[in-house]
Amino acid sequence: MTSLAPGRALRAAEPSAPPTRGPRRRRASSRRSLLGLAMASPALLLISVFFLIPVVLTFWMSLHNWPLLGNPRFIGLDNYTRALGDDNFRSALKFTLIYTVVITPVLLVLGLFLALLVRRPVRGARFFQSVYFMPVCIGLASGSFLWLYLGQSQIGPLFDLLRRVGLVNSSSNLFAGGSTALGLVIAMVTWKVVGLQMLLLLSGLQSIPDEVVEASRIDGAGLWQRFLHITLPLLRPTLALVLVFSVAGSLLAFDQFFIMTGGGPSNSTITAVYQIYRISFNGFRLGYGAALSVLLMIILAAVSAVQMLLLRNTDHN
Amino acid sequence: MGNRRWRITALLSGVLLTVAACGGGGDSGSDDADDAAPTGTISVWARDSQQVFMSKLVELYNSKHEVQAKVTVIPSASFVQKLGTAASSGSGPDVASIDLVFAPYFASAGALEDITELADGLPYKDALSPSHRKLSTFEDTTYALPFTAEASALYYNKDLFEKAGLDPEKPPTTYAEMRDAARKIRALGKDYYGFTFAGACGGCNVFEFTPHIWASGGEVLSEDGKSASLDSSQVTAALQHYRDMWTDGSIPSAAKNDAGTQQIPLFTSGKVGMTALGAFAIPSMEEAKVDFGVTPLPGQDGGSSSFAGGDVISVMTGTKNQTGAEDFVKWATDAEAQDFLAHNGSVPVRTDLVPTIYAPQGAPYKVFGDLMGVGKTPYSVVENPIFNDNNGPWIKMINDATFGGDIAGAQAAGQQAAQALIDEAG
Numbered sequence: 001m002t003s004l005a006p007g008r009a010l011r012a013a014e015p016s017a018p019p020t021r022g023p024r025r026r027r028a029s030s031r032r033s034l035l036g037l038a039m040a041s042p043a044l045l046l047i048s049v050f051f052l053i054p055v056v057l058t059f060w061m062s063l064h065n066w067p068l069l070g071n072p073r074f075i076g077l078d079n080y081t082r083a084l085g086d087d088n089f090r091s092a093l094k095f096t097l098i099y100t101v102v103i104t105p106v107l108l109v110l111g112l113f114l115a116l117l118v119r120r121p122v123r124g125a126r127f128f129q130s131v132y133f134m135p136v137c138i139g140l141a142s143g144s145f146l147w148l149y150l151g152q153s154q155i156g157p158l159f160d161l162l163r164r165v166g167l168v169n170s171s172s173n174l175f176a177g178g179s180t181a182l183g184l185v186i187a188m189v190t191w192k193v194v195g196l197q198m199l200l201l202l203s204g205l206q207s208i209p210d211e212v213v214e215a216s217r218i219d220g221a222g223l224w225q226r227f228l229h230i231t232l233p234l235l236r237p238t239l240a241l242v243l244v245f246s247v248a249g250s251l252l253a254f255d256q257f258f259i260m261t262g263g264g265p266s267n268s269t270i271t272a273v274y275q276i277y278r279i280s281f282n283g284f285r286l287g288y289g290a291a292l293s294v295l296l297m298i299i300l301a302a303v304s305a306v307q308m309l310l311l312r313n314t315d316h317n
Numbered sequence: 318m319g320n321r322r323w324r325i326t327a328l329l330s331g332v333l334l335t336v337a338a339c340g341g342g343g344d345s346g347s348d349d350a351d352d353a354a355p356t357g358t359i360s361v362w363a364r365d366s367q368q369v370f371m372s373k374l375v376e377l378y379n380s381k382h383e384v385q386a387k388v389t390v391i392p393s394a395s396f397v398q399k400l401g402t403a404a405s406s407g408s409g410p411d412v413a414s415i416d417l418v419f420a421p422y423f424a425s426a427g428a429l430e431d432i433t434e435l436a437d438g439l440p441y442k443d444a445l446s447p448s449h450r451k452l453s454t455f456e457d458t459t460y461a462l463p464f465t466a467e468a469s470a471l472y473y474n475k476d477l478f479e480k481a482g483l484d485p486e487k488p489p490t491t492y493a494e495m496r497d498a499a500r501k502i503r504a505l506g507k508d509y510y511g512f513t514f515a516g517a518c519g520g521c522n523v524f525e526f527t528p529h530i531w532a533s534g535g536e537v538l539s540e541d542g543k544s545a546s547l548d549s550s551q552v553t554a555a556l557q558h559y560r561d562m563w564t565d566g567s568i569p570s571a572a573k574n575d576a577g578t579q580q581i582p583l584f585t586s587g588k589v590g591m592t593a594l595g596a597f598a599i600p601s602m603e604e605a606k607v608d609f610g611v612t613p614l615p616g617q618d619g620g621s622s623s624f625a626g627g628d629v630i631s632v633m634t635g636t637k638n639q640t641g642a643e644d645f646v647k648w649a650t651d652a653e654a655q656d657f658l659a660h661n662g663s664v665p666v667r668t669d670l671v672p673t674i675y676a677p678q679g680a681p682y683k684v685f686g687d688l689m690g691v692g693k694t695p696y697s698v699v700e701n702p703i704f705n706d707n708n709g710p711w712i713k714m715i716n717d718a719t720f721g722g723d724i725a726g727a728q729a730a731g732q733q734a735a736q737a738l739i740d741e742a743g
Contacts, residue, residue, distance in 0.1 A: 068401040069426030153571055176573035176720070262576055263708040264517050266717055270708060281398050282706040283699075283738070284422075 055297075058290045066287030079291035089292055092275035093299075099271065100250035103186050107246050108239070110190060111197030118198070119205050129202070133195035140192060144259035147188040151175065178268045181261045185269070189256055193249070197242050204238025205231070240311035244304055251300055272296050355640035356383045359411040362400060364393040367414065367465070367628070370661035377657060378648060384641040386412070397422075397701065404428040404633060411636040412645055414464055414628045417452045418523075418700040421542070423631070424455035425698045430632040433459040435643055444669035445650065448625030448694045461629035462650050463666035465658055468688040469524045469624045471495075471615070472584060472598065473591045475608045477502050477509070481590070488612035491619055492529075492558040495591070499567035502590035510583075511567030511590045514559070516719065518577035519712035523695065523704040524624045525593035525614070526715060529555040531693050532616030537711075542697035545735035547714060548728045554617045556718040556728070563719050573720055576707065584609075595626065596664050596685040611681040613688060625692025627666065664689050699742045703735045710734035 062079055064072040083089055118129045135143065150158035153173040162168045174180040208231065216230050232239075254273040257263060263270040270278075276296070280289030363371045368390050375386045389410065391399050397419055403409040404423075415423060423429050436442060436459040442450075449463030475485035481501040489495035499511025515521035527537055535551020538544070546552070562568050569589070571579050581598055583589045585605035593614055602609050613621030630649050632642040648654055652674075655665040659675040664685050671686040697703065704711045714731030718724045 067426065068398070069405050069423065069428050171570055173570040173573050176570060181574075262517050262574065264574055264716070266721070267708050267713055274708075278702075278706060278708060282709070283702040284401065285741075 058293055061287050062291035062294050064287045066285070066290070068284035068286060072287065075287075079288050080295070082288070083291055083295055088270075089272070089275055092270045092272045095268070095270060096251055096253065096272045099182070099186075099253060100247055102182075103189060103250055104243070104246050106186065106190055107194055107197055108242065110194050111242065112201050112239075114194065114198040115201040115205055119202060129199070132198055135192050136195040138192065140255045141259060143188055143192045144256045147184060147191075148175075148260050151184045175261060176265050178265055181265060181269060185256050185260050188260065189253075193246075197246065200242050200245075201235070201238055204235045207238075208234045237311065240307065244307045244311075247307065248300060248304060251296075251303065354383050355638075355644045357638045357641045358385045358387065359636075359638050359641045359645055361386050361388050361412045361414070361645065362391055362396075362410040363388055363414045364396045364416070365390050366393050370658060370663065371414070373661065374649075374654060374657055377654070378645060382644065382648070384638075384644055386645055401426075401428070404635070407635055409633045409635065411633060411638055411642040412630060413633055414630050415461065417449055417461075417463075417625075417627055417629045417694060418705070420452045420461050420629050420631070421455055421696060422698045422700070424453075424458075424460040428634055429460040430634055430636065430639070430642075431458050431460065432462070432632055432643065432646065435459075435647060436462060439647070439650065441650075441667060441669060444667050446625060446627075446666045446668065446689055446692075448692050449627065449629055449666055452694055452696060453629050461631040462646055463627070464630035464649050465627045466664040466666045466689045467595045467597060467626035468664060468685045468692050469528055469593055469595050469626070470611045470613055470684055470688060471591055471593050472602065473498075473610050473612065474502075474584070474587065474589070475610050476587070477505065477590045481505055485610065488610060489591075490612075490615050490621075492554070492615065492617050495615060496558065496561050496565065496567075499562050499590060500565050503565065503567045509588050509590075510569045511565075512562050513569055513572050513575070513580060513583050513589050513592050515575040515577040515580050516572045516716050517574045517707060517712065519707050519709050520705040521577045521580070522712055522715055524595065524626055526555065526559075527693075527695070528593075528614040528622040528624055529558065529616065531622035532614060532620040533618070534616070534620075538695045538697055540696070542695070543739060545703070545732055545739060547710070547735055548732040551617070552728060553724060556715065556724045558617070559715070559719040560722060560724060564722075568719075573716070596682070597662065599681055600662070609681075611684045613684065623688035623692040625689060625694050627664070697739070699738045702738050710738070 061072075063074060063076060065075050065078075066072040114132050118125045118132065138146075147158075150156045151174050153159055153175075154170070159168065159174060162174075163170055168174065174184055212234070213226065213230060216226050221229065252273055253271045254277065257269050257271055257274055258277070261269045263274060272292070273296070276289050276292045279292060280286050361371075361375060371388050371390065375388050379385050396416070400409065400413055400415070400423070404426075405428075409428070420429075436453075439445075439462075445463045446466055449466065450459075453459055453461035453463070471488065473485075473488050478485040478488075478498070481498070481504070483498055483501060489498050495512070502509055502511040514525060523537075530537060530549075530551045533551045533554060535549050535555075536546050537552070539546065559568075569583065571583065580592050580594060581601050584592045584594075585601060585607055587605075587607055613623060615621055630646050632639065632646055636642045650666065652667070652670060655667050655670055656674045659665045659670070660678075665671055665675050666689075668690045671689065675686045676683040695704065703709055706712075710731045713734075714727045717727035717730075721727065
């Protein structure tokens with residue numbers, strides 16, 4: 001978002017530039033555009049090598065029957081027609097959507113709550129900022145293994161705690177129940193990423209001008225009214241940014257389920273990426289896996305586009 | 318600048334020369350008469366589970382041969398993918414030790430060299446593990462030699478058997494006896510369980526559950542691997558057996574999501590009566606000082622069977638040193654190498670050597686050694702997606718039937734999904 005601002009400023013400044021014409025200006029402008037290209041080229045190169053070329057290759061692979069070993073065979077759009085009728089992929093997509101719908105509000109509300117808590121300029125706010133942010137620095141896989149141990153029946157400390165509170169009995173197994181397994185994963189992911197959301201929202205909160213808040217206070221607005229009518233509307237761009245990040249991350253979830261639930265119980269927690277992994281690396285059907293990846297990318301792009309659109313509208317209000 | 322460029326050129330040509338030298342060595346070896354000893358270097362890929370013995374085994378080989386082998390250890394979980402990608406891009410090793418269930422797949426994909434002549438020329442070829450030999454053959458051509466073996470059997474805790482009033486020298490021989498023993502051990506106390514298995518691990522259960530079906534006269538796949546038979550009555554009976562032990566309360570709930578990591582700790586804790594494992598578990602049991610016995614996995618009304626696991630060893634297509642690679646592969650099955658393996662955690666693949674080099678190490682060793690000759694292995698180019706995939710049809714069927722109870726429904730779903738995978742592979 002902030003990266004757009006300088007560009008906008010430049011464009012706004014252009015009409016006011018003196019309307020001189022002639023070869024000198026043209027030479028200057030062509031030099032300028034060359035310079036721009038030169039400065040953008042490292043990024044362009046990186047994007048080409050690590051994004052554009054792989055995407056094109058993925059699409060090329062998706063048009064083939066492409067085994068791990070042996071020769072690929074061109075089959076046109078067969079992989080796509082098959083994907084549309086693939087029940088396993090559909091249920092994986094459905095589960096991914098459910099997971100996203102459940103976890104997004106949890107992260108957003110909790111992240112905002114934490115940001116409001118640590119915003120106040122009291123001593124210790126910095127300390128708690130660091131504490132809440134700390135799990136973000138831990139790898140997702142390490143975090144998953146940690147929680148796998150914590151929640152394990154009989155041996156896990158978290159399990160023991162829940163047992164003492166009386167929420168579970170000693171013979172039960174949290175990873176063996178569909179909702180409890182999902183609950184544990186959501187708890188882990190929340191612990192792991194809520195700190196980042198808190199930090200992003202905190203920067204949004206701090207960009208709200210003090211004068212506005214003060215003016216509303218003078219006008220007699222209460223705490224709740226200030227939050228509802230001042231903080232939230234002014235925070236919308238940041239909220240939208242956090243939302244796009246969060247939703248994209250959830251739609252691409254894989255590691256946490258692969259490690260913590262192994263897709264179980266009874267294959268009920270297989271996400272879209274997990275299913276792509278299975279097709280490609282357990283079934284060795286790289287072409288079909290590529291087709292599913294392309295479909296997921298389209299879905300992701302559509303969801304992000306819808307969110308961006310909403311963001312733009314609110315921005316102009 | 319110029320200096321550096323020169324150095325790179327020199328380095329590159331050096332590499333090229335080395336490659337040419339290796340290739341030359343291989344070529345001249347195959348052109349010359351057979352008595353010319355193979356030379357050069359070879360690379361060997363193995364899985365991390367073989368790390369303990371593999372490097373020592375290669376040292377033993379290098380100390381006595383002109384050819385020098387170098388081992389690269391690959392993580393088990395990604396071995397097939399890594400070997401597959403390396404082979405398809407031409408950067409694979411000269412020799413690979415492959416889990417035998419994957420041999421048909423690699424052979425069918427053209428990644429392995431035809432070594433039929435070499436295999437047929439071995440004086441002890443009929444004494445090699447029959448299941449390994451079968452899995453090494455694809456369309457009447459031999460692509461691999463048996464290398465290491467593993468068998469599955471039922472471990473039982475003799476102490477608990479005695480406490481529960483069972484005869485520790487008479488382990489169960491039918492489903493009914495096994496269920497009864499499990500129930501009696503469960504009755505010993507709140508924390509005691511009769512039996513456990515890895516309910517979320519496909520590979521574990523093809524190793525530990527299929528023997529029940531085979532021992533009862535059933536199959537999970539047809540002989541040629543073209544049709545699945547997960548809906549047969551023998552599969553029903555075996556699933557019912559697990560289901561019964563679960564409803565009796567004899568199985569701990571930890572089994573539901575055990576991905577194969579909890580079986581040994583649960584058994585060595587001394588509070589679980591029985592579990593099915595391979596010879597690889599013997600050291601853990603001895604270390605934990607559990608008084609255990611090993612008995613073949615029983616069928617419904619008697620009989621017994623075992624899964625013949627382990628590795629086969631192959632010369633990879635595109636090797637630069639074929640004679641060197643063939644020499645290593647051949648040596649891996651001879652008495653010296655097998656004797657070394659037998660004392661370093663592997664069941665030998667030579668049935669003729671089992672009585673002299675393996676069985677004398679103790680009673681459990683004898684059981685595994687004997688089982689190796691009778692063990693079976695499902696033959697399929699889609700073994701991985703059907704059986705070893707932890708979200709595949711096989712483990713889903715067992716988990717749903719045991720813990721859910723709808724055995725017929727689980728079987729129908731498993732059969733349909735497994736057959737679909739076979740049909741897709743063509």
